[in-house]
Amino acid sequence: YYFDPYTYLRVDNNYVQSQWGSWYMFGDDGRIVSGVTQWAGSYYYFDPTTYLRVDNAYVQSQWGAWYMFGNDGRIVSGFHELNGQQYFFDLNTYQMVKEHWANTGSEWRYFDGNGQLTSTDFVTSIANGAMQTWYKYGVLPSVSIAQAICESNWGTAAPGNNLFGIKGSYNGQSQLLWTWEVYNGQSVHIQDWFRVYPTVNESVNDHASFLYENSRYNNLLWDNNYYSVCNKLHQDGYATAPTYANTLINIIHASGLDQFDEGL
Structure with missing residues (x-):
């Protein structure tokens, strides 16, 4: 848990900096958060071992599904480059589009079984x-x-x-x-x-x-x-x-x- 250094009250549902300088997310019950969690209108991922926010990584959630998180830690939707390849993440589910056509906003494009953009x-x-x-x-x-x-x-x-x-x-x-x-x-x-x-x-x-x-x-x-x-x-x-x-x-x-x- 995290207790405010001035009020000594427990902090719930907030992303705060610890006494060691690292930032952590605490949930509605005050417990430290791991996995995918919603905060401030977006989704973030916190490492289940270190509890630190994960940035710019494609990770498996606590539910088994995989998601991409950007440089600011927010979950990614739309086009995103990963390891030099272009991928597309569904605008509603946030999951990588594979073996499917997707409307990328201005046109329809096909993404293969690995999620990579295919010339069509x-x-x-x-x-x-x-x-x-x-x-x-x-x-x-x-x-x-x-x-x-x-x-x-x-x-x-x-x-x-x-x-x-x-x-x-x-x-x-x-x-x-x-x-x-x-x-x-x-x-x-x-x-x-x-x-x-x-x-x-x-x-x-x-x-x-x-x-x-x-x-x-x-x-x-x-x-x-x-x-x-x-x-x-x-x-x-x-x-x-x-x-x-x-x-x-x-x-x-x-x-x-x-x-x-x-x-x-």
């Missing part, structure tokens, strides 16, 4: 747009992103920023391209007109608008089960390839895109 520039460039189209048109984000990956080979094959291979024209802009179609089980190489977009974001929005405005796709709108949506897309005739639904499902699995659907 293509998905990052269209994720926010895909999320918006759910609320605007009812098109599931994971499927929209998977279609863009499938149709454009991760954005590397998207003439005119047409990520989804949509035919016709956009605001009067189109281009004639070669494409493969499957008719009666046979692949045929033909030329057709495809839409041209000023940006990839306009392509993402127009794709959702296209599905929304064409009545044959009404059955997949506001459906938040990506298995169901992928199969409906194929059944409704979006693509002629017989394996189209399974291709999209496999992309969603491999890239963890179903995480964009959480909470919808």
